[in-house]
Amino acid sequence: MTHFTRRKFVATTALAGASLPFSGSIFGAAHAAGGYVRPNVYSPRGQDMLKLYEKAVGVMRGRHEGDPTSYDFQWYTHWVPGNASDNVTKNEKIAKLPPSLRPAAQAMWNTCQGHGAEAKKTIFYFLPWHRMELYYFEEIVRAASGEPSFTMPYWNYLESEKEGVLPDLFRDPKSPLYNPNRRPPGHPGKGVNNGEWVPDSEVNYECLKLPDYYSTEAVPPNFSSSINNNPHGIMHDLIGDPYASNPLDYGMSFIPTAAGDPIFFLHHCNIDRLWASWNAAGNKNPDDDPKWADKKFTFANAQGRTAEYLVGKYTNTESLGYSYEKLEPVPKGGGQVASLAKAPPPRAAATVGSRAGVKLGATVMTVTLVPPPGHAMLRDAAQGARTYLVIEGLKVVRLPGVQYDIYLGAPKGATGDALKPYYVGTPSFFEAAGMPGMGQDFSFDVSTLADQLKQQGNTAPQVTIVPKGGAPNKGSNPQIGRISLVSQ
Ligand SMILES: [Cu+2]
Known part of the structure; x- marks a missing residue:
């Protein structure tokens, strides 16, 4: 039996064959098949993982924002709470950090792809950047949880109406997973923190039917842009509080504050699962495009050490040592998109x-x-x-x-x-x-x-x-x- 270590891609040769001591783990059985299995948050194992996540987020919130393993540093890696269109707040915050902590923050903060002023260009990297972010975040959470078998649970809000409700630990004001900046009651539901069914009727997985990963043209619609809108962007809209007078209280609805809500990472775990599902349905990533595969992003591991990682190494979850409890089937029927269409005819739009x-x-x-x-x-x-x-x-x-x-x-x-x-x-x-x-x-x-x-x-x-x-x-x-x- 082979155990996986997620440091595999940091130093492939030095750590080849290294393994973590899973044998004493209460959740060790989940690894028997070789690799971490990320569970549905509503499953029994998902609930165990959620408790560990809560504990770890509590620990990480207690760390200094300049420490790459702190919750705030991880939040700021997506975007620092300030303007979504510039680096002003990032630079102000970095100037206040001890000099030894500045290079990591400089390299990592405000680097999310697919959002911000450059969104139209960076949407190409939306999926791999968020996969890498979640991968190293999971490693940091695992260490902070003290449980070597920890795996991120995903939130599949479309599994059933019951599972479309924000899991209860996130709604407990005493929990480090709580965020007051969520859609309040009366608009027109009872409010996300009061157990409202979040997805409403407009969230769907129709994006799984699209055959092309990406295109620079508006048509045909592509997978990367479509998943970014639905379910990704719409769920952000529906979870956060768009009625707040200060944009810094928008929560999940606003790029700079989104990752401050710990549900962010379970939402992105579901987006990552949908990407894996799209590949499992036979669709290809642009692996042979060097502009995509050779692109590098910086992340910090559980020891807080930063390194640059290649997009091309993050295209397949199995080779990264993890999989999902369940992949999503391609939706049936005549939704928005007719079927897994062949490439459109080569005529001008x-x-x-x-x-x-x-x-x-x-x-x-x-x-x-x-x-x-x-x-x-x-x-x-x-x-x-x-x-x-x-x-x-x-x-x-x-x-x-x-x-x-x-x-x-x-x-x-x-x-x-x-x-x-x-x-x-x-x-x-x-x-x-x-x-x-x-x-x-x-x-x-x-x-x-x-x-x-x-x-x-x-x-x-x-x-x-x-x-x-x-x-x-x-x-x-x-x-x-x-x-x-x-x-x-
Ligand atoms: Cu997001």
Whole structure:
């Protein structure tokens, strides 16, 4: 039987064959198959791991923020609480650290990929950066917990309605896992900390159907950007408190404060599990692209020592010595995305209808897309083409506290269940908050829906935008730069 050590990739030769003494562990059986198995937080073993996590977070919160094994240092590695668009607060905090602690903070703080001012470029590294972050965080938590078999539990909020509730230790005000900055009661639920079902209807795993890891083009939608929006960004929106007057009290809803809530790491453990599930379904990572595989990021191990690690070494969980209790199957049925489509035809994308400047408010709105002169939108979409709904330049001044569900081709006045067949998607505000002037883009595969509408003779479908959660916060001014229907 081989035991894994996660230091394997720090110094491959020096530590080859090293093993940890699991035999005395009460949870040792979990390793029998070779490697750590990350459990569902609601399973019996997940509950044991959660108690260890609570203990470790308590220990780590007691450490100095300049110590790479402290909770705050780990939080700041994602982003320091301050502006999401600059390094001002990071530099101020580093200037106050003892000089010996500055280089690690300089190398690691504010390095999260896929967020911040460079998000459009760094989304390429969103998945591997967060996998590496979680991997070293888990190592630090394991050491702090005193239990060598500790593995991060994941929170699968879509497992059942019961499991969509934030696990109770996170909701206990006496626990180091508690955070008061979560969606409060009355908007319109009973509040995340009061046991509300968090995902609501808009969270889904449709991203698992997308065959391409990444693309620099808006269409077709790719896995990296789509998982970043749903479930990743939307769950951030739904857990945090977007009604706080100070953005530093937004909790999970805001990049600089997100990792301050210990549920962050269980959410990202689920995102990592979905990535592993997407690979298990036969989809390929861009391993042969040196821009991806040779990219390096700095992390600290359980001894607090920093090193640079290669993205290319973090593409397969089994070779990293861990797996998941359960992988997620590809969702069935005609959700947003028709099926695991073959690569789209190699033709140029053409806009078949669009509308610029859409202000989002408190009431349901229908948006008429305008086709190019002499065209009739879907009727003129190329034969056998795929159709995408593209949202460009989603902007907010501050968090609106409202989610906007988007539908295509719904009959006038349809509500509730009558609207459901026309659902396209819900853009998250997680990336847009704290990014004044920077618009976020989203694209959704609506091919199945477009074909159905065409068959019904609706060649000029309208877009319906339904706000959920009341009126947007005063001064939040949510708006979309442009909505288009694209045929390719
Ligand atoms: Cu996140």
